[in-house]
Amino acid sequence: xxxxxxxxxxxxxxxxxxxxxxxxxxxxxxxxxxxxxxRLLAKAACRGALLQxxxxxxxxxxxxxxxxxxxxxPAAV
Numbered sequence: 001x002x003x004x005x006x007x008x009x010x011x012x013x014x015x016x017x018x019x020x021x022x023x024x025x026x027x028x029x030x031x032x033x034x035x036x037x038x039r040l041l042a043k044a045a046c047r048g049a050l051l052q053x054x055x056x057x058x059x060x061x062x063x064x065x066x067x068x069x070x071x072x073x074p075a076a077v
Contacts, residue, residue, distance in 0.1 A: 034066045 034070045037066060037070075
C-alpha cells in the first residue's frame with residue numbers, strides 16, 4: 001500500500017469516527033454526504049500541498065463546518 005493510500009485511509013477513518021461519535025442526531029443521508037465530501041477532500045489532499053493543511057486541521061471544527069454546509073447548504077438553495 002502506498003503512503004498516500006495509507007494517509008487517505010487514516011484521514012477518512014478519523015473523519016468517519018468523529019461523525020459517528022458526535023453527530024448522531026442528523027439524518028443518515030447528511031452524514032453520508034459529509035463523509036463522501038470528506039473522502040474527496042482527503043483524496044485531493046493526498047495528491048498535493050493540501051495534505052499538510054488537512055493533517056493540521058482540527059477535526060472537531062472541520063466536522064462542525066461540514067455539518068453546517070450539509071444541513072443548511074441545501075436549504076439556502
